[in-house]
Amino acid sequence: MTLSLNGIVGRGEFERMLDISVADGEVLAITGPNGSGKSTVIHTIAGLIPLRSGKLQSDDTTWDEPATNTWIASENRTCAVVFQDIRLFAHMSVISNVAYGLRARGVRKDEALSRSETLLARVGLTSFSNRRPNDISGGERQRVALARALVLEPRVLLLDEPLSAVDAASRSGLHELLPELLAGFAGSTVLVSHDPADVEALASATIGL
Amino acid sequence: MKQRTSPSLKVIAGIAAAFIALPLLSILVRTPWSDLGDMLSQKSTRQALTISLQTSVIAALISCLFGVPLAWLLARSRTRGLSALRVVCITPMVLPPVVGGIALLTAFGRQGLVGRFLYDWWDVSLPFTRTAVVMAQVFVAMPFLVLAVEASFRQSDKGLEEAARTMGASPSRVFFTIALPAARPAIIAGLALAWARSLGEFGASITFAGSFPGRTQTLPMAVYELVSVDYRLSLVLSLVLIFISVAVLAAMRDRWMVGR
Amino acid sequence: MSGCSSGSRQSSTSDACKEPAAKGSIVVMAASSMVNVLSDVEKTFLTTHSCVTGITYSYGSSATLATQIVNGSPADVFVSASEATMNTVKNADKTVTINVFAKNTAEIMVSPASRFASKITDVTSLSDSVNSGITVGLCVATAPCGSLANSIVEKAGTSRNTIADTESPSVEDLITKIEMGELDAGIVYHSDCKYAESRNVATCVVIPSAVNSTNGYYVAALTSRSIAQQYVDYINGSEFKSVLQSKFGFLAP
Numbered sequence: 001m002t003l004s005l006n007g008i009v010g011r012g013e014f015e016r017m018l019d020i021s022v023a024d025g026e027v028l029a030i031t032g033p034n035g036s037g038k039s040t041v042i043h044t045i046a047g048l049i050p051l052r053s054g055k056l057q058s059d060d061t062t063w064d065e066p067a068t069n070t071w072i073a074s075e076n077r078t079c080a081v082v083f084q085d086i087r088l089f090a091h092m093s094v095i096s097n098v099a100y101g102l103r104a105r106g107v108r109k110d111e112a113l114s115r116s117e118t119l120l121a122r123v124g125l126t127s128f129s130n131r132r133p134n135d136i137s138g139g140e141r142q143r144v145a146l147a148r149a150l151v152l153e154p155r156v157l158l159l160d161e162p163l164s165a166v167d168a169a170s171r172s173g174l175h176e177l178l179p180e181l182l183a184g185f186a187g188s189t190v191l192v193s194h195d196p197a198d199v200e201a202l203a204s205a206t207i208g209l
Numbered sequence: 210m211k212q213r214t215s216p217s218l219k220v221i222a223g224i225a226a227a228f229i230a231l232p233l234l235s236i237l238v239r240t241p242w243s244d245l246g247d248m249l250s251q252k253s254t255r256q257a258l259t260i261s262l263q264t265s266v267i268a269a270l271i272s273c274l275f276g277v278p279l280a281w282l283l284a285r286s287r288t289r290g291l292s293a294l295r296v297v298c299i300t301p302m303v304l305p306p307v308v309g310g311i312a313l314l315t316a317f318g319r320q321g322l323v324g325r326f327l328y329d330w331w332d333v334s335l336p337f338t339r340t341a342v343v344m345a346q347v348f349v350a351m352p353f354l355v356l357a358v359e360a361s362f363r364q365s366d367k368g369l370e371e372a373a374r375t376m377g378a379s380p381s382r383v384f385f386t387i388a389l390p391a392a393r394p395a396i397i398a399g400l401a402l403a404w405a406r407s408l409g410e411f412g413a414s415i416t417f418a419g420s421f422p423g424r425t426q427t428l429p430m431a432v433y434e435l436v437s438v439d440y441r442l443s444l445v446l447s448l449v450l451i452f453i454s455v456a457v458l459a460a461m462r463d464r465w466m467v468g469r
Numbered sequence: 470m471s472g473c474s475s476g477s478r479q480s481s482t483s484d485a486c487k488e489p490a491a492k493g494s495i496v497v498m499a500a501s502s503m504v505n506v507l508s509d510v511e512k513t514f515l516t517t518h519s520c521v522t523g524i525t526y527s528y529g530s531s532a533t534l535a536t537q538i539v540n541g542s543p544a545d546v547f548v549s550a551s552e553a554t555m556n557t558v559k560n561a562d563k564t565v566t567i568n569v570f571a572k573n574t575a576e577i578m579v580s581p582a583s584r585f586a587s588k589i590t591d592v593t594s595l596s597d598s599v600n601s602g603i604t605v606g607l608c609v610a611t612a613p614c615g616s617l618a619n620s621i622v623e624k625a626g627t628s629r630n631t632i633a634d635t636e637s638p639s640v641e642d643l644i645t646k647i648e649m650g651e652l653d654a655g656i657v658y659h660s661d662c663k664y665a666e667s668r669n670v671a672t673c674v675v676i677p678s679a680v681n682s683t684n685g686y687y688v689a690a691l692t693s694r695s696i697a698q699q700y701v702d703y704i705n706g707s708e709f710k711s712v713l714q715s716k717f718g719f720l721a722p
Binding site: 046047048073074075076077079080081083085087089091100101104105148152 | 366368369371372373374375376377378379380382386387390391
């Protein structure tokens with residue numbers, strides 16, 4: 001039950017050698033200055049960017065190995081991402097956003113909705129189902145994004161600077177929520193953050209780029 | 210601070226606007242308003258109007274059905290030669306319509322490259338049919354829709370599509386649930402433009418589909434024929450065309466400007 | 470031929486124009502069915518009429534041309550294929566002189582590529598009920614060749630609606646489509662059909678005189694320039710008549 005990446009990640013001119021491994025229940029924090037490639041690592045694990053060389057695997061499944069032409073597309077990887085810029089679908093309601101991944105994977109509508117309602121409650125947005133992303137605050141939007149990722153029960157959870165787009169007022173609420181959510185999460189977590197307090201509070205291991 | 214436009218600029222702009230507005234207003238003034246009802250209810254008028262509306266709506270819908278995927282390909286694909294494909298697909302916009310008609314005849318006429326097989330093997334003769342009218346309209350109108358929608362797809366937030374994929378959505382699911390809804394304003398604008406262009410189509414249609422009242426004669430063709438025969442009726446039909454065009458543009462209120 | 474000498478002086482170039490002040494070029498607007506014969510005689514005319522330095526032709530449907538003339542299109546001569554269209558111009562006070570100089574009758578022109586070629590024998594064979602799937606064109610009713618077709622079609626006991634799949638604004642357009650093979654057949658002028666047949670691009674089926682009709686060709690001077698009148702005189706002259714009738718199949722007026 002481990003996520004491991006051993007190889008070279010790259011995007012454009014940027015390249016970086018990496019060797020990481022994250023077991024179930026662990027939270028690996030990746031820190032470093034801007035431009036050091038933290039987002040690139042997230043995007044590579046998520047399958048949005050290919051590895052330059054090496055191997056990326058989750059448990060016994062190889063997700064990406066250029067040498068053997070092995071590649072599993074993003075939509076087929078058991079990982080979910082919470083993006084720095086949140087990326088909720090503005091033309092759908094909150095509950096539809098949360099249920100999106102489940103519906104994409106073929107879950108029946110009523111089951112998807114009920115599981116989504118449960119997650120919304122867990123992130124503290126019980127009555128928000130029919131609200132629209134543009135009508136709620138930044139902090140509330142990021143909670144929806146967290147619910148959207150967690151409802152999929154992924155093996156790997158990727159958090160890319162989850163608090164950077166959230167206003168100061170909402171940040172404290174999320175500061176309390178995140179440890180709770182991660183504690184209850186069974187899979188591997190990779191967290192990118194440059195807030196030392198968050199890293200301190202959440203991470204079981206840290207790597208600096 | 211209030212911006213002051215120079216007087217000479219206003220004069221030049223005024224002349225330009227007047228040049229375009231005057232002919233349109235002249236039709237309004239010269240229209241035989243008292244006989245409008247009679248003329249509009251004439252059989253030939255009703256026939257031409259029906260054919261025009263039927264064919265232009267179908268042409269707009271076909272343009273949408275095929276044009277949106279084409280716009281998607283042009284906006285997203287990374288294969289080489291795509292810019293050449295784009296030029297080819299947009300060409301009908303700048304081509305003289307009658308040249309488009311000749312081209313259609315050369316391809317789909319009974320002696321045409323493809324048309325000869327349709328005729329020899331399946332007895333299908335396309336020229337001078339209502340299908341040919343729609344084909345001519347799609348040929349000239351689809352590029353407008355493709356252009357508008359491609360611009361929208363290019364500008365759309367790819368981050369949202371990435372997010373959808375990480376949630377487990379296949380590329381086609383991403384297209385239908387994320388990309389398409391985001392392009393909706395452009396698609397509607399493209400539809401309206403394609404429809405308006407189809408309605409006004411003359412050169413390609415008369416060359417490829419010919420003209421026969423009740424079968425293939427559209428409103429613009431009827432106007433053309435009437436100009437030397439019943440000038441007053443041609444004014445009335447012209448008025449109808451102008452009215453529809455202005456109504457479509459007004460309803461879209463600048464949303465058709467490519468790049469928005 | 471007033472004003473210009475011909476033939477008596479020996480010189481390597483054409484004879485000089487006797488009224489240099491009248492020298493110039495003319496604009497002739499003519500019905501489409503005149504295109505072949507007028508191009509044919511152009512060189513002869515210019516050689517024998519040295520006051521005319523050039524001729525600009527505008528061909529089209531007589532109805533369209535008449536409208537253009539009435540709306541002010543500058544032309545010196547109008548050659549129309551029907552009395553009606555000439556009257557349009559006359560009633561707008563644009564004509565100086567008018568004369569009828571030829572007649573034409575109609576014929577069925579058949580595309581050699583047509584699969585119905587051998588089955589087209591008369592006007593009734595042009596309808597879908599006799600030959601299913603046949604594609605036929607007629608001139609628009611408002612053009613001279615179209616009104617000619619109308620009277621023929623009525624006399625043959627059928628209708629425009631039954632026969633035609635498309636209407637052409639001019640006989641030129643109709644002929645092109647038949648030659649291209651996009652139409653199986655059409656009702657055109659005998660002169661046009663004969664010309665096409667001589668080039669092996671079409672075959673002609675005669676329309677019996679009981680059913681057939683004729684239309685008259687009219688020429689009018691639109692300006693009082695002497696060179697315009699020279700052209701009109703030539704059109705009305707015996708030399709042109711013999712070219713029209715023996716070479717191109719037109720009939721005497």
